Amino acid sequence: MSVSPVKRQKMESALDQLKHYTTVPGFPSLAIEEYKPLDATTNPSLILAAAQMPAYQKLVDDAVAYGKKLGGSEEEQIKNASDKLFVLFGAEILKRIPGRVSTEVDARLSFDKEGMIQRARRLIDLYKEAGIGKERILIKLSSTWEGIQAGRVLEAEYGIHCNMTLLFSFAQAVACAEAGVTLISPFVGRILDWYVANGDKKTYEPSEDPGVKSVTKIYNYYKKFGYKTIVMGASFRNTGEIKALTGCDYLTISPKLLAELSKEHVKLTPTLSVKEAQACDLEKIHLDEKAFRWHHNEDQMAVEKLSDGIRKFAADAVKLDRMLKVDVVSRSSQA
Numbered sequence: 128m129s130v131s132p133v134k135r136q137k138m139e140s141a142l143d144q145l146k147h148y149t150t151v152p153g154f155p156s157l158a159i160e161e162y163k164p165l166d167a168t169t170n171p172s173l174i175l176a177a178a179q180m181p182a183y184q185k186l187v188d189d190a191v192a193y194g195k196k197l198g199g200s201e202e203e204q205i206k207n208a209s210d211k212l213f214v215l216f217g218a219e220i221l222k223r224i225p226g227r228v229s230t231e232v233d234a235r236l237s238f239d240k241e242g243m244i245q246r247a248r249r250l251i252d253l254y255k256e257a258g259i260g261k262e263r264i265l266i267k268l269s270s271t272w273e274g275i276q277a278g279r280v281l282e283a284e285y286g287i288h289c290n291m292t293l294l295f296s297f298a299q300a301v302a303c304a305e306a307g308v309t310l311i312s313p314f315v316g317r318i319l320d321w322y323v324a325n326g327d328k329k330t331y332e333p334s335e336d337p338g339v340k341s342v343t344k345i346y347n348y349y350k351k352f353g354y355k356t357i358v359m360g361a362s363f364r365n366t367g368e369i370k371a372l373t374g375c376d377y378l379t380i381s382p383k384l385l386a387e388l389s390k391e392h393v394k395l396t397p398t399l400s401v402k403e404a405q406a407c408d409l410e411k412i413h414l415d416e417k418a419f420r421w422h423h424n425e426d427q428m429a430v431e432k433l434s435d436g437i438r439k440f441a442a443d444a445v446k447l448d449r450m451l452k453v454d455v456v457s458r459s460s461q462a
Contacts, residue, residue, distance in 0.1 A: 138392045138394070139392075140388065140389045140390065140391060140392060141366070141370065141388045141389075141391035141392065141393055141395055142385060142388035142389045142391075143389075144373075144394070144395040145369070145370075145373055145378070145388065145395060148373050148374045148395075148397045149372075149373060149374060149375055149376070149377065149378050150166070150376065150377045150378075151377070151378055151379075151380060151385075152166035152167055152168055152226070152359070152377055152378075152379045166224060166226035166227045166228065166229075166265075166377075167220045167223075167224050167226075167227075167228050167229070168228070168229040168265075168267075168290070168312075168361075168379050169213070169216060169217065169220070169228065169229060169230060169231060169267075170231050170267070170292070170440065171231060171233075171234065171440045171443040171444050171447065172439070172440065172443045174212065174213060174216055174447065175443045175446055175447045175450075177216065178212065178216075178447065178450065179450070183216075186212060186215045186216060186219070187212060187450075187451070187454065188454070189211070189215060190208045190209070190211040190212035190215055190451070191208050191451060191454040191455055193207065193208060193211040194206075194207040194208030194209075194211065194451070194455060195208075195455065201452070201455060201456070204455050205448050205451050205452055205455055206448075208451045208454075208455065209233075209444075209447060209448060209451060210246070210249060210250060210253060211253060212447075212451070213230050213231070213250065214230065214250060214253040214254055214257060215257075217230045217254065217259075217264070218254070218257050218259060221259060221263055226263070227262075227263050227264060227265050227288070228263065228264060228265070229264075229265040229266075229267045229290045230250055230254075230264060230265070230266060230267065231266075231267035231268075231292070231440070232246045232247055232250070232266060232267065232268055232269075233246060233441075233444050234269055234436075234437050234440035234441040234444055235441045235444060237269035237271050237273065237274055237437045237441075238271055238273050239273060240273040240274075240276050240277045240280075241277075243268055243273070243274060243277035244277050244280055244281060247266040247268070247277070247281050247287055247289075248281075248285060248287070250264070250266060251264060251266070251285075251287055261286065261287055261288070262288075264287075264288065265288050265289065265290040265309060265310060266278075266281060266287055266288065266289050266290065267289075267290045267291075267292045267312075268289055268290070268291055268292065269291075269292060269293050269433075269436075269437055269440075270291045270292065270293050270294040270295075270299040270302075270303060270311070270433070271433070271437075272302070272416055272419055272420065274291065275291060275299070275302045275303055275306050275308070276306065277289075278291055278303070278306050278308040279306035279307060279308070282306070282307050282308055282309065283307065288309040288310070289308045289309055289310070290308075290309065290310045290311070290312055290359075291303045291308050291310070291311045291312065292312045292314075292361075292436075293312075293314065293432075293433050293436040293437065293440075294311050294312060294313045294314065295313070295314060295317070295318060295341070295426070295428060295429035295432045295433055296422070296423045296426040296428075296429030296430075296433075297341070297344060297345065297348075297422070297426075298414060298419050298422035298423040298426070298429075299311075299423060299429065299433075300313065300345040300348070300349075301348070301412060301414050301419075302414050302419050303356060304348075304349060304352075304354040304356050305413065305414065307355075307356070308356055309356065309357060310356065310357040310358075310359055310377070311345070311356055311357070311358060311359065312359050312360075312361040312379070313338075313341060313342050313345055313358070313359075313360060313361065314338070314361055314362035314432070314436070315336070315338030315339060315341070315342055315360050315361065315362055315363055315364075315368050315372070316338060316362040316363050316364035316368065317338070317362050317432050317436070318337050318338035318341055318428060318432065319331065319336055319337055319338045319364055319368070320364070321337075321428045321431065321432055322337045322428065325428075332367075333367035333368055333370065333371035334371055334398075336367070336368055336371065337428075338362075338368060339368055339371045339372060342358065342360045342372055342375060343372070343398075343399060344409075345358055346358045346372075346375055346376070346399050346404060347399075347403075347404040347407045347409060348404075348409050349404075350401045350404035350405060351404050351405050351407060351409055352409075352411050357376045357377055358375055358376045358377070359375075359376060359377035359378065359379055360372050360375050360377070360378045360379070361378075361379045363378075363380060363381070363384055365384070366384055366387050366388055366391065369384065369388065370393075370395060370398075371398055372398065372399060373395050373396065373397050373398050373399065374397030374398055374399035374400050375399050
């Protein structure tokens with residue numbers, strides 16, 4: 128059914144309607160100014176890209192200077208400069224939004240529980256030095272068993288809020304809920320990518336999209352059993368996936384898809400709700416480490432996408448280190 132031009136002008140955009148039902152965090156880009164999100168999220172790939180832009184060169188220079196000031200080996204200087212750079216970007220983003228920013232722990236620590244805890248506390252200390260309290264920060268951790276247990280400790284013992292990323296399996300979601308983390312980021316589009324690449328079916332209706340179905344199940348499970356962990360769908364490939372998850376707690380959306388939603392004028396109705404979730408047919412389960420590893424291992428897509436995601440984020444962390452190393456060595460030669 129077509130909508131007349133007059134009615135279209137009166138009807139809110141799909142993006143505006145979505146915001147009635149779902150919190151829409153943003154990306155660290157000019158879209159922050161245009162779409163005015165509540166929260167913002169980052170990852171190593173985005174930071175690496177931004178760090179190479181002339182507009183952000185001062186942040187890179189300040190981070191390198193900080194690393195040099197602390198001294199130590201070249202490796203230590205680079206690590207400290209990298210942590211500082213993530214915090215400097217986070218601080219810039221927080222100037223433009225009222226909510227929280229997610230800052231990611233190095234993906235190379237994904238199987239090191241204590242290493243993740245230590246690095247997360249270091250990032251929170253750096254934010255504190257910049258005058259920013261931990262209540263405005265979400266620490267992003269890979270949703271490995273070790274990452275989830277690091278999140279448990281950070282939340283319970285240090286009051287540090289965690290955002291569990293690279294989440295693809297129901298087992299990961301259950302373990303995160305039991306750990307009491309603040310937020311999870313299930314990757315909708317990457318799930319779809321895997322099924323398209325590995326199956327005969329190449330197109331899906333939004334309601335049948337494997338990523339949409341995964342997040343729907345997780346949302347329903349959390350709401351049925353009263354878990355407080357926020358579900359934030361991420362990594363979307365099209366607006367159909369987003370609209371099919373209307374009502375989800377949070378949806379983090381790229382600037383390109385935000386722009387498309389802002390131009391669409393179709394009526395949105397919530398597809399997810401607490402009332403419907405509480406009536407759904409799901410059983411509560413408990414996962415210790417052995418059960419988690421088995422159930423996660425049974426999901427081939429999740430195993431492959433988690434390992435692939437860690438490798439890609441780690442590769443970008445290595446590239447960022449190399450970039451910072453050039454500046455560290457340059458400053459050393461000038462000293």
